[in-house]
Amino acid sequence: MSMIRSCCGLVVIAGSLLLGQADASAASAEKGKTLFIRYGCFQCHGTVGQGGNAGPKIAPDPLPYEALASFVRTTNRQMPPYREAVLPNEDLADIYAYLQSVPKTPDYKTIPLLNE
Amino acid sequence: MARKNSRPEVSRRKFLAGAAVTGAAATTSAAIAATPPTGAARIPSALRPTAHQIALEANVTAEVKPVAGRASSDFMVDVIKSLDIDYCYSNPASSFRGLHESLINYGKNSKPEFITCMHEESAVAMAHGYFKASGKPQMMLCHGTVGLMHATMAVYNAWADRVPVILMGGNDLDAAKRAPGVPTYHSAQDINALVRDFTKWDDNPVSLQHFAQSMVRAYKMAMTPPYEPVMIALDGGLQEEPMDGHSGGLYIPRYVKAAPPQAEVGALREAAKLLVNAENPVIVVDRMARSQNGINLLVELAELIQAPVVDQSNRMNFPNTHHLCQSERAQALIREADLILGLEVSDFWNTVNLFIDNGEDHGFGIRQSRVKPGTKLITISSVELNQKSNYQDFQRFQSVDIGMAGDAEASLPSLIEAVKSAIASDRKAAYEKRGFAMKQAWRQGIERGRQAAAIGWDASPISVPRICAEIWPHIKDLDYSLVASRQGIGSWPNRLWKMDRHHRWLGGSGGGGLGYGLPASVGAAHANKPLGRFSLAFQGDGDTMYAPGAMWTAARHQIPLLSILHNNKGYHQEVMHVQRMSNRRNRVANLGTVIRDNGPVGTRIENPDVDYSKIASGMGWWASGPVEDPNQLGGVLKKAVEVVKSGQPALVDVISQAR
Secondary structure, eight states: OHHHHHHHHHHHHHHHHHHTTSOGGGOOHHHHHHHHHHTTTHHHHOTTSOOOSSSOOOOSSOOOHHHHHHHHHHOOSSSOOOOTTTSOHHHHHHHHHHHHHSOOOOOGGGOGGGGO | OOOOOSSOOSSHHHHHHHHHTTHHHHTTOTTSBOOOOTTOOSOOSSOOOBHHHHHHHHOOOSOOOOOSSOBHHHHHHHHHHHTTOOEEEEOOOGGGHHHHHIIIIISTTOSSEEEEOSOHHHHHHHHHHHHHHHSOOOEEEEETTHHHHHHHHHHHHHHHTTOOOEEEEEEOOOTTTSOSSHHHHTOOSOGGGGGGGGSSEEEOOSSHHHHHHHHHHHHHHHTSSSOOOEEEEEEHHHHHSBGGGGOTTOOOOOOOOOOOOOOOHHHHHHHHHHHHHOSSEEEEESSOOSSHHHHHHHHHHHHHHTOOEEEOOSSOOSOTTSTTBOGGGHHHHHHHOSEEEEESOSOHHHHHEEEEOSOTTTTTOEEEEOSOTTOEEEEEESGGGSOOSSSOTTOSOOOOSEEEESOHHHHHHHHHHHHHHHOOGGGHHHHHHHHHHHHHHHHHHHHHHHHHHHTTTTOSSBOHHHHHHHHHHHHTTSOEEEEEEOGGGTTHHHHHSOOOSGGGBOOOOSSOOTTOHHHHHHHHHHHHGGGTOEEEEEEEHHHHHHOTTHHHHHHHTTOOOEEEEEEOSBOHHHHHHHHHHHHHTTOOOOOOSSSOOSSSTTSBOOSSOOOHHHHHHHTTOEEEEEEOOHHHHHHHHHHHHHHHHTTOOEEEEEEBOOO
16 A cells, blocks of 8 residues: 555656646637546536535636646546547546636625525 | 235136136037137137136135124224324235234224235335334234245345334135135235344234234334334234134234333443533434434534534434534544444444455455544444344444443433533534534535536536425425435435434434335325325336336325436446456457446446436426436426425436435
């Protein structure tokens, strides 16, 4: 068990280095929105990354790209890891661009129904 | 589930009526087909009955005398009536035709009233829902073989949810007397064997007195905690024969409810000592409150020591309007606890341990304790008094410091007294301080919930908290009852609504078997109707497709229910299981090639999309949708609430976020 965890730690570091090289500037939020559905991210995190009872909120204000990408690649928690063979770097960058494009959440005090 | 005729038929009654004119002539040869009715130009899609068949069914050869004396099944009705059962949920079947006839004629179709169901699984689920709303067990009557086979999933749900249902199945035991063909297919040596692993008790009475004893015993056992379903086999011969041979000395035993089993007093005192001295106690409850009294007692206990309560919500156990309701902070509280008191917790191992299904550790997955070393674990559970070995609803085994076999609600008065006696005066300041901290955390929790609901507020598909927020203004002044809710709704109603009474939330299915939500909602709404409560449910789309016929029963029997269809177009829990396997094997999940879905092949309900409004209106419901625009939802829900208040069932199909 401890050996497995050590290996995972190395993978996190290596993954972060590799993903750090992705060309985030070429990423497309529009394409990312489609990919967010296609890869099933919406199943737990909602179509706008709002989170739900199966997965946490991931947008708006997503984690820094490197942190999010290394979690996606190597997590051993409830979410299964999405390795590059499953989710290519380019697609992950597009998904990240989509998450960044999600507008800020309004203060609930401005929504009458949430003040009933 | 009537006896099924294996031969295909088209307009058989009209056919026979026409054919009977020529029947006498045709009897000369069994092989000659009957003359078709005059003017019958259409070519039938099924074989016409032969002259022999017509002669058998249309010719009366001798006068049939009425059965002398009183029918045995009339006495069965007397026994059933003695138990004050309101309804018999059933799909008709020949193997209980004797009792059916007695119920509606001799019994005047009242207490119990026969409720026509479209499927035996729905019939059980309706009785299941009815009990949770009313506290009264109901009867489910079915064919002992094919009907009970349909019913089994719902029986397991009732078993796992600790709900009493009086199951009765017809059966023709005597092979010499029963009709050949289908009725014999529908007979068995021991019909109860099918459900014996998940019923508390069963019997196969062979005399009327035996029936009376067993029926009353079954009812009493079902109603002694832990509540569970019971099963009585009804022999066809016993139902149909005249009572004459049985009448001497027949009596109906008086039903007196058994006092529920209480935890041992010495163990309760020991638990009380630990509770009053704990620095960070947490009370975890699951199916604790059997009634409003259970809620009131739990509030009293929690207030005595200002202990937070985590409600795992298989029942409404604790009001969310109380500052000690800390369910949203469950993980943090359990992590910091030095004592955890579990009351009727169905999965205590999973409460105090973490399991991650990731295949690590040679496939066992990650298993970690959620609690600090030395944390005292105490449980009170009636389920320990009645466990069976085959089905694994008892969950993983968890060692505890004090384990008490007994009904938690019945044990609370003694535990409260023991706590009062054990509290030292120097502890009161600590309780006060803890209570103050809990009040702050409770207020912050409400704020957090509302802010979380604002995320994705205008999203389409519509977010779950938006749906909950849109309906709340229309029900908040009603005596509402959330009778069922699909898993994907999560705790949103509890985060956004005031839930303060036992009937505000009736809990889930128990066994996790789909096909519960819709019929259980109908059953619960049936019970709520005379109590003046407004019933609503968050209905899953997948669950709806298991048993849509339950809608017809609601319309037929004028059962008011608002069903808000959480239409996420898929089986989302299964989506993630397939995704997890694909990722673990480093493969891209196949979304389909010819038709591309929004989830792995086999997990989606789209292409074509189901028009649930049409299904509901076709069954006699008021229906609207699909609603995709969140800004349209409030108006539609308002209309639906008015329809339900007028006494009719209504469905609103909402295109929703996955969960």
